[in-house]
Amino acid sequence: MIDVTMANRGTAQRPNGTQGKICQFKLVLLGESAVGKSSLVLRFVKGQFHEYQESTIGAAFLTQTVCLDETTVKFEIWDTAGQERYHSLAPMYYRGAQAAIVVYDITNQDTFMRATTWVKELQRQASPSIVIALAGNKADLGNKRVVEFEEAQAYAEENGLLFMETSAKTAMNVNDIFLAIAKKLPKNEQAGNASTSGQGRRLVESEGQKPATGNCCK
Amino acid sequence: MDDDLPTEYDVIVVGTGMTESIVAAAASRIGKRVLHLDSNEYYGGLWATFNFDGFQKWMEDLKISKHDSKDFKPDLENGETFLKASNQYSTVENIAEEWFISHEADLPLVLTKDTQTDGSNDTSSLTTEKTDEDKNDKKETKHWSVDRIKKEYRRFNIDLAPKLLYARGELVELLISSNIARYAEFRAVSRVATCMDGKLIQVPCSRADVFANKTVSVIEKRMLMKLLTSCMDQGADSPEFDGYHDKTFLEYLNTKNLTPIVNHYVMQAIAMSTDKTSCRDGVNRTKHFLNSLGRYGNTPFLWPMYGSGELPQCFCRLCAVFGGVYCLKRHLDGVVVSEDKCKAILTGKQRLSLEHLVVGQGHLPPEIVASTGENQISRGIFITDRSIMQGEKENLTLLYYPPEESDQEAVTVIELGPSTNACPQGLFMVHMTCKRTKTAQEDLAYVVKRFLCAKTLESNVSRTPTDSHTQTVATDQHQAQEGDKGANEGTIENPMPQVLWSLYLNLPASDIKLNESAPSNIHLCSGPDLDLDFDFAVNQAKEIFKAMYPSEDFLPRAPDPEEIILEGEEIPGPKFEGDNTSGENEKQDAEKAEKEE
Numbered sequence: 001m002i003d004v005t006m007a008n009r010g011t012a013q014r015p016n017g018t019q020g021k022i023c024q025f026k027l028v029l030l031g032e033s034a035v036g037k038s039s040l041v042l043r044f045v046k047g048q049f050h051e052y053q054e055s056t057i058g059a060a061f062l063t064q065t066v067c068l069d070e071t072t073v074k075f076e077i078w079d080t081a082g083q084e085r086y087h088s089l090a091p092m093y094y095r096g097a098q099a100a101i102v103v104y105d106i107t108n109q110d111t112f113m114r115a116t117t118w119v120k121e122l123q124r125q126a127s128p129s130i131v132i133a134l135a136g137n138k139a140d141l142g143n144k145r146v147v148e149f150e151e152a153q154a155y156a157e158e159n160g161l162l163f164m165e166t167s168a169k170t171a172m173n174v175n176d177i178f179l180a181i182a183k184k185l186p187k188n189e190q191a192g193n194a195s196t197s198g199q200g201r202r203l204v205e206s207e208g209q210k211p212a213t214g215n216c217c218k
Numbered sequence: 219m220d221d222d223l224p225t226e227y228d229v230i231v232v233g234t235g236m237t238e239s240i241v242a243a244a245a246s247r248i249g250k251r252v253l254h255l256d257s258n259e260y261y262g263g264l265w266a267t268f269n270f271d272g273f274q275k276w277m278e279d280l281k282i283s284k285h286d287s288k289d290f291k292p293d294l295e296n297g298e299t300f301l302k303a304s305n306q307y308s309t310v311e312n313i314a315e316e317w318f319i320s321h322e323a324d325l326p327l328v329l330t331k332d333t334q335t336d337g338s339n340d341t342s343s344l345t346t347e348k349t350d351e352d353k354n355d356k357k358e359t360k361h362w363s364v365d366r367i368k369k370e371y372r373r374f375n376i377d378l379a380p381k382l383l384y385a386r387g388e389l390v391e392l393l394i395s396s397n398i399a400r401y402a403e404f405r406a407v408s409r410v411a412t413c414m415d416g417k418l419i420q421v422p423c424s425r426a427d428v429f430a431n432k433t434v435s436v437i438e439k440r441m442l443m444k445l446l447t448s449c450m451d452q453g454a455d456s457p458e459f460d461g462y463h464d465k466t467f468l469e470y471l472n473t474k475n476l477t478p479i480v481n482h483y484v485m486q487a488i489a490m491s492t493d494k495t496s497c498r499d500g501v502n503r504t505k506h507f508l509n510s511l512g513r514y515g516n517t518p519f520l521w522p523m524y525g526s527g528e529l530p531q532c533f534c535r536l537c538a539v540f541g542g543v544y545c546l547k548r549h550l551d552g553v554v555v556s557e558d559k560c561k562a563i564l565t566g567k568q569r570l571s572l573e574h575l576v577v578g579q580g581h582l583p584p585e586i587v588a589s590t591g592e593n594q595i596s597r598g599i600f601i602t603d604r605s606i607m608q609g610e611k612e613n614l615t616l617l618y619y620p621p622e623e624s625d626q627e628a629v630t631v632i633e634l635g636p637s638t639n640a641c642p643q644g645l646f647m648v649h650m651t652c653k654r655t656k657t658a659q660e661d662l663a664y665v666v667k668r669f670l671c672a673k674t675l676e677s678n679v680s681r682t683p684t685d686s687h688t689q690t691v692a693t694d695q696h697q698a699q700e701g702d703k704g705a706n707e708g709t710i711e712n713p714m715p716q717v718l719w720s721l722y723l724n725l726p727a728s729d730i731k732l733n734e735s736a737p738s739n740i741h742l743c744s745g746p747d748l749d750l751d752f753d754f755a756v757n758q759a760k761e762i763f764k765a766m767y768p769s770e771d772f773l774p775r776a777p778d779p780e781e782i783i784l785e786g787e788e789i790p791g792p793k794f795e796g797d798n799t800s801g802e803n804e805k806q807d808a809e810k811a812e813k814e815e
Contacts (some may be wrong), residue, residue, distance in 0.1 A: 022312070061400075081538035086221060086545035090261050092401065092531035095524055125269075200403025200523035201514065205394050 023187050024074040025068035027178075028094050030118040031103035032111040036137040040103060041077050041167035044178055049169050067184040073182040075099075091125055096200075099131045099181045104152075106136045106165060107144040112152065119159055131184045133177055140167040191193050223545060225558055226571050227253045229766070230563055233578025234549045234657060235263040236752060237743035239530035239760035240773075241576045241766075242537040243398070248770045254534060255565060255573075257305075257549040261534060263578055264725055264745045265310060265379050267527030270371035273721075278803040280310055283592040292564050294554065300564070301583035302552040307590065308745065309582030311659040311724040315687050319718045321364045327338075362603065362645070363716055373642040375525040376599060379725065379746030380614065380632050380649040382407060384506055385513035388756040389529070390520065396773035401532040403523040405638050406515025410605055413668075414479070418607040418617070421487035434479055442480045445471075450508045454501040467500025468493045490618040491751070492628050492656065521614055521632070523641050524591040538774060550581045553740070557652075560737040574766050576741045577733040586736035591727025593748055594660035595799050598650040598666065598722050602715035605646055608668045611755075612637055616750075619665050627652040629665045630750060644747050646715065658722035672717040728754075741765065 008016035028036040042048050045064045061078040078097070083089045100122055104115040115134065122132055134156045136147060150164060158194065162180050166173040228250035231242040238254075240263075246252040260266055260276075268276055292300050367374075383404070384388050393399040410421045428439050448458050462470045467489060471481055485491050488507050489500040510518030522528050538544055553575060554562040562571045589788040605613060605616040612635040619629045629652040634640035648670065650662050666672055728744040736742075741762040747754045763772050 009799045030305040073570055081535060083535070083543075083544045084542070086223070086548070088546040089533055090531040092261075092524070092528045093535065095528070096403065120484070127371075200405055201520075203390060203394055203399040203520075 001126065007067055017038045020072070021070065021187065022072045023185070024076060025098040025182075026077045026078065026096055027099040027101065027181065028078045028097045029080060029101050030084070030089075030094075030115075030122070032108075032114045033082070033103040034104075035052050035103045035108070035111045036168050037103050038079055038100070040137060040166060040174060041079060042172045043168040043171055045077065046082060047171075048172075051169075064178070066179055068182055068187075071098075071187045073180065075182075075189070086090055094122065094126045094130075096105050097126060097130060098185055099133070100126065101133045101177065101181070102133050102161075103140050104147065105132065106147045107138055107141050109146050112136075116155065119161065124161075129186075130161070132159075132179055133164070135173075135177055136165040137168060139165040139172055140169045146189075160174045219568070221545075221566075223253065223543065223568060223570060225568065227251045228572070229253075229574045230255070230570060230572040230578060232256070232563070232581045233263050233743065234258075234530055234534060234546075235260045235265045235578045235743055235745060236530050236533075236755035237758045237762070238263075238576055238578050239533035240392075240756060241741070241743070241762050242542055243396075243540075244539040244759065244773045245574075245766070246542040247396075247773055247776065248539040248715040248767065249540075250538055250767075253570065254537060254544050255548045257581070259547045261531045262378075262527040263547070263580060264310075265527055265530055267375050267525030270367060270374040270376065271506065272371075273374075273376045275606050277313060277315065280313065292552070292554070292569070295556075298554050298556045298561065300552050300554055301585050303581045304551045304629045305580050305588070306584065307582055307726055307730055308578075309638040309726055312659070312722065314657075314659050314720075314722040316485075316672075316720050317718070318365055318672060318716065318720070319362055319364060320675075352529070357514060367601070367719065371640050373636075373639070374601075374647070375527075375638075375640050376437075376647070377525045377527060377640075377649060378597070378723075379526060379595075380651070381526045381746070381752050382632065382750055383522070384751050384753075385510035385515075385518050385520060387506070387510065387751050388753040389751065392756055392773060393532075395775060396536070397776040397778065398532050398536050398773075400778075401535055403526055405523060405614055407517045407519035407521060407616050408613045409607075409609075409615050410487050410516065410517050410746040411615050412482065412518075413617070413619060414482055416699045418669075420465040420607070421483055424511055427516065434483075436478075438477050438480050441474075441476055445474060445476070445480075445484060446504065446508055449501050449504040453505055454498045459497060459501060464496035465497050465767055466493060467491050467495045467497045470497045470500070473515060485586050486618055486620055489630075490630075492620050517616070519616055521634065521638055526752075539776070550577075553583060555737050558737050560740050572739075574739045574741065575737075576743060576762060578743045579726070579728070579745050582730070582732075584744065586732050586740065588733035589729075591729040591731075593729050593747060594654035594727045594747065595725040595754050596650075596654040596661040596722070597725060598658060598720065600648040600650075600666075600670060600672075600717050600721075601719040602646045602648055602670060602717055603644070604715045605635070606631070606648070606715055616637060619627070619668075622664055625655070626664055627655060629662060631665065631669070631799060638788045645718070648715070651748070654724055657725045662722065666717075666720075669714065670717050671714040672720060675716055675718075738768075 029041065031037050039049060041062055045062045061076050064075050064077065066073045066075065078093060080089060080093065083093070102118045103116045104111040104121070118210070119132060122130060134152065136149070136152050138210070152165075153163050155161075162177070162184065163175045164177045164180070166177055168174060229242070229245040229252045231238050231245075231254045234254065234256040240250050242254045256263065258266075260268070260272070266276075294300060296727065309527040393402065394405045409417050410423055413419075419433065420427045422434075425443070428434075428442060431439070434442070445719050448456070452458055459470065468485060468491070471484060476484070484504065485500075489495065489503045491500045491503065507518050514520055534542075534544065548565055551564040551566075553560050554564065554569070560572065562569050563575065564570075605615070606617070607613070607615060613633070614637075615631075615633040617633070619631060621628055629650050632649045634647040634649070636643045636645065650665060652661055653663055680698060717727040726745060730742065730744065732740070732742050743762070744754070744758060760772055763770075
C-alpha cells in the first residue's frame with residue numbers, strides 16, 4: 001500500500017488517465033449485532049483488535065486505501081452505528097454503496113441466517129451493480145464452529161458473492177477480503193469519482209463561492 | 219432476538235419525521251441518551267420517500283385500520299395519569315390512484331431488460347447502462363406498461379412531501395456546519411420555469427442568464443437588475459419599502475413601472491407570489507432567492523438525491539453514530555404524566571422513563587392538543603413520459619403556478635428526471651403541491667389539465683420515444699440560451715406529457731398546536747408544511763432543542779473519519795491526517811452518552 005494524501009471531497013477529479021488513478025468507493029457493513037463488523041473494519045483500517053470492542057460511537061465512517069496495479073482504491077467504510085440492533089437500519093445507509101460486506105459469526109447459526117436476509121435486502125434495495133462479499137468471521141474459534149465452510153461457500157456461489165472466512169482477532173483474510181472486493185469493483189471513469197458516489201453532488205463549504213461546476217463526468 | 223429496550227433516557231423521540239430526526243441528532247450529539255421510535259417499518263413518517271412497491275404497500279396499509287391499542291390499564295403510581303396516543307392528526311385522505319396505460323406490454327417482441335441482472339456486467343457503470351438502454355429504446359421501441367413499472371419498482375423514488383433546499387437556506391447551512399452533509403447527495407434544480415401567455419418559459423436567474431436572455435429588452439434587463447439589487451442589498455426593512463408595510467408585493471411592484479414581462483418574472487418566479495402576498499414577504503422571498511444563487515448551480519435550489527425522505531434518515535444516522543438507540547415498528551401506546559410533567563412512555567410491554575418527550579403530530583394524545591390546524595395539503599404525483607418543457611438535456615424543473623381563478627390555490631410543480639433516481643430512464647416524475655381547499659384531485663385539476671395529458675393511452679398509438687433529454691449532462695452546466703431555445707421548440711413541437719400513473723392524496727395540517735395543559739417537557743414536531751423548503755422544520759427543531767438544553771450547542775460539527783482516534787490507539791495510522799484532538803474530545807463526549815449493553 002502506498003501513502004496517499006487525502007483527497008478532499010468535492011475537489012476536482014484527477015485528469016483522465018490510468019496512471020495513479022484514485023477511485024473512491026462506498027462500502028457498507030451489514031450483519032447481526034456482535035458478529036464483529038466493527039472489529040473487521042478496525043483490523044483493516046488501524047491494524048487493531050480489542051477483545052471487548054465497544055459499540056462504535058462517533059464514527060460516521062472510516063477510510064482506507066488499497067493499492068492495485070494502476071489504481072488506488074479508497075474505501076469509505078460505513079458501519080451500521082447500531083441501527084441494526086432493533087432491525088431499524090435506514091435505507092440511506094446503503095444508498096450509492098458500490099460494495100458491501102455481509103458478516104456472520106461462524107459460531108452462531110442465527111447470524112448466518114440473518115446474513116442471507118441482508119443479502120436479499122441488498123439485492124432488492126441497493127444498486128444492482130453492488131459487489132457483495134460474505135464474511136464468516138471469528139474463524140479463530142474453529143472449535144465452536146456451527147456454520148460449515150462448505151455450506152456458506154455454496155450459498156455464496158449460488159448468489160454470486162465473494163466469500164471468505166475471516167478473523168478480526170488474528171487478521172486472517174481481513175486485508176484479503178477488502179483486496180478481493182477492490183479487484184472486483186469497476187475502475188472506469190464513472191466509478192469512484194472522488195466527489196460523488198451516487199452521481200449526485202455533495203455539499204461542502206469550500207464549494208460555496210465557486211460558480212457552477214459539473215457534477216458528473218460527462 | 220430480544221427486543222427489550224433499555225429503560226432510561228434523557229430524550230425519547232417518537233416519529234422519524236424531519237423535525238423529530240433533527241432534534242434526536244442534536245440531543246445525541248451533545249451526549250444525551252436518546253431513544254428514537256417509529257411505529258412504521260420505514261423512516262420519515264409523512265416525510266418519507268418510497269420506491270414503487272413500497273408506495274403501494276404504504277397505501278394498502280392505510281386501508282387497514284390503524285393499530286388500535288385495546289383499552290389497556292397500565293400500572294400507574296399515585297398521582298400519575300395515562301394519556302393514550304392517537305394517530306388522528308396524521309390521517310391521509312382522498313387517495314385516488316389511476317393508471318393510464320395498458321396492463322401488459324402490447325408488443326410481444328419487447329425484451330424488457332432485467333434490472334436484476336445488470337450487476338453481472340462487470341464493466342457496468344451508470345453511463346454504459348444508460349447507453350445500452352437508449353439503444354434498446356431505439357431498436358425495440360419499448361412501451362411502458364403497468365407490469366413493467368411494477369417490475370422496475372426499485373428505480374422509482376416517490377415522495378410524500380417533496381421539498382427543495384435553498385442553497386443558502388437553513389438546512390444547507392446546518393448540513394454543512396454539522397458535517398451531516400457527508401451522508402447525502404444532491405442535484406441542483408436546473409431551471410425555474412414560469413407560465414406566460416399559456417407558454418412555459420425558463421426564468422433567467424443569474425446575471426449571466428439575464429443578459430443572455432433574448433425575450434427581454436436591454437431596458438427591461440436594467441430594470442430587473444435594479445429592482446433585484448434593491449431587494450437583495452436592503453431587504454424588507456430598508457426605507458425603499460417604507461409605506462408598503464400594509465400593502466402587497468404587487469402594489470409595490472406596480473409603482474416601479476416595470477414592463478409586464480419583468481413584473482411577471484419577479485412576481486411569479488422569483489418571489490413566488492400571488493396578488494395577495496405582502497410586500498414584506500415578497501421582498502424577503504426575492505432576497506432569499508437571490509442570496510442562494512450562484513452557490514451550487516444556476517438556480518437557487520437543490521433537490522436531495524433519492525428524494526426528500528433521505529434527509530430525516532441522515533439526521534437519524536448521526537444520532538445513532540453518537541449512541542442514539544433506534545427502534546422502528548415500535549408503537550407508542552401513551553404517555554405517563556404526573557404533576558405537569560411527562561415522566562415516561564409506555565410502548566410494547568415496557569415503561570421507559572425520560573426527561574423530555576419529543577413527539578411527532580401523528581402520536582399526540584388528543585387531551586393535550588389545542589387546535590387541529592387548518593393548512594392541509596393537496597398532493598398530486600404523476601409518472602409521465604416526457605418533460606413538461608422539453609430541453610436538449612434532462613432538466614430538474616421548478617414551476618410556481620399561480621391561481622387562474624379566485625377559488626384556486628397556487629400550485630408548486632417539481633419535475634424530476636431519472637438522474638435524481640426518482641424514475642427510470644425515459645420517464646419523469648411530476649409532483650404538485652398546494653394548500654387544500656377541496657380534495658387533492660379537485661384542487662390540482664386546473665394545473666393538471668394545463669400541463670399534462672391524463673387520458674388513457676390508446677394501446678396502438680405509438681408515441682415518439684424521447685431520447686433527446688435522456689443523455690447525462692451536468693445539469694448545472696447550463697446555458698440560458700439553450701434552455702430558451704429548447705423551451706420554445708418544446709411547446710410548439712411536442713405534445714403534452716402523457717401521464718402513465720397518477721396519484722392524489724391529502725396530507726393532514728401541519729399547524730397543530732398544543733394546549734396550555736400540555737406538560738412542558740412534551741415537545742411537538744409538525745408534519746410536512748406547505749413551504750417549498752425545509753426551513754420550518756429546521757427552525758422548529760432549533761426551538762425545541764433550545765427549550766430542552768438552552769446552554770448547549772446545536773449540532774456542532776461532527777468529526778471527519780480522518781479525525782477519529784479510537785481508544786487505546788497509540789500511534790495514529792500513517793494514512794490519517796488532520797486534527798486529532800477534536801476527534802478525541804468528541805469521542806469522549808460521545809462515550810458519556812453511551813448506554814448500550
